[in-house]
Amino acid sequence: MTPAMRVLERENAGCAALAEPPVAGTGLAPRLERQVGELARSFGDRLESVLFCPLPGDEGTFVFVFRDGVGAFLDLVAEVHARLSGGMVRCLRRSELFELSLTGMFIPPVVFNAQAYLVYWLARRGSVLHGADLRGELTWPAAPRLPAHLRACRKYFRSHGLLRWLLAGDYATLIEEVEREMRHLMTTALLDLDDGEPRPDTAARRFAARWPDPRPLADWRRLVSLRARFDGRGRAAARRAALEAAWLFERFLDQLSHPSP
Numbered sequence: 001m002t003p004a005m006r007v008l009e010r011e012n013a014g015c016a017a018l019a020e021p022p023v024a025g026t027g028l029a030p031r032l033e034r035q036v037g038e039l040a041r042s043f044g045d046r047l048e049s050v051l052f053c054p055l056p057g058d059e060g061t062f063v064f065v066f067r068d069g070v071g072a073f074l075d076l077v078a079e080v081h082a083r084l085s086g087g088m089v090r091c092l093r094r095s096e097l098f099e100l101s102l103t104g105m106f107i108p109p110v111v112f113n114a115q116a117y118l119v120y121w122l123a124r125r126g127s128v129l130h131g132a133d134l135r136g137e138l139t140w141p142a143a144p145r146l147p148a149h150l151r152a153c154r155k156y157f158r159s160h161g162l163l164r165w166l167l168a169g170d171y172a173t174l175i176e177e178v179e180r181e182m183r184h185l186m187t188t189a190l191l192d193l194d195d196g197e198p199r200p201d202t203a204a205r206r207f208a209a210r211w212p213d214p215r216p217l218a219d220w221r222r223l224v225s226l227r228a229r230f231d232g233r234g235r236a237a238a239r240r241a242a243l244e245a246a247w248l249f250e251r252f253l254d255q256l257s258h259p260s261p
Helices: 003-018 030-046 073-083 094-101 115-125 146-168 171-192 203-210 215-229 235-257
Strands: 047-053 061-066 088-093 127-131
Touching: 030 047, 030 061, 030 073, 030 127, 047 115, 061 073, 061 094, 061 115, 073 088, 088 094, 094 115, 115 171, 146 171, 146 235, 171 203, 171 215, 171 235, 203 215, 215 235
Parallel strands: 061 088
Antiparallel strands: 047 061, 047 127
């Protein structure tokens, strides 16, 4: 795990310890529900809808949809960010709803591209906190997302992940992050199959049932076993384990790119 990821994990753990029990049926913390209500009253008819979806590992994503033609839009966006104390926020006008279906940018292992999954999570697991229910206006992406994710792994994960960790001798991080990125890739593949619950924490089980080629899942399981056996003792053994993990990852990418019938 990179230093930045460790910081984020500690911050998330601290937030989780302080978090209130979620509002029943939404997964939303009560303080955030209060803040959304206050913002809605403040904005009045300028705000058409607030959508919310809980995401694994954080306080969820809020989508504030303002009416077209609203004035001082950037000031409204700034107010939302200033007064909402948690979660991720997207602000747009109603005619810009299509932006929720954009792929976003895969830059593994630096950034987890939640944008790629947002429209699916909103449609499948989202709720309406205020105003009109606009979930029926969400559009599904026309292009598959897996090819972009695979290209990003070959471009970014190799140089900013595998090579850097190997050169630094950070073998434990390499094995951990390879396993994590495999689950992210399986999640993206499930999106393209229109799976009903595309989440990294449940991806392997659902991938096993949906993906036609058993080889990628077999390599992920081999990687999980390798990670479980890794104890960090013995420099030579640790390096061999890391090289095996890198090889499994490269083969995983190739098998996802060219699945067997």
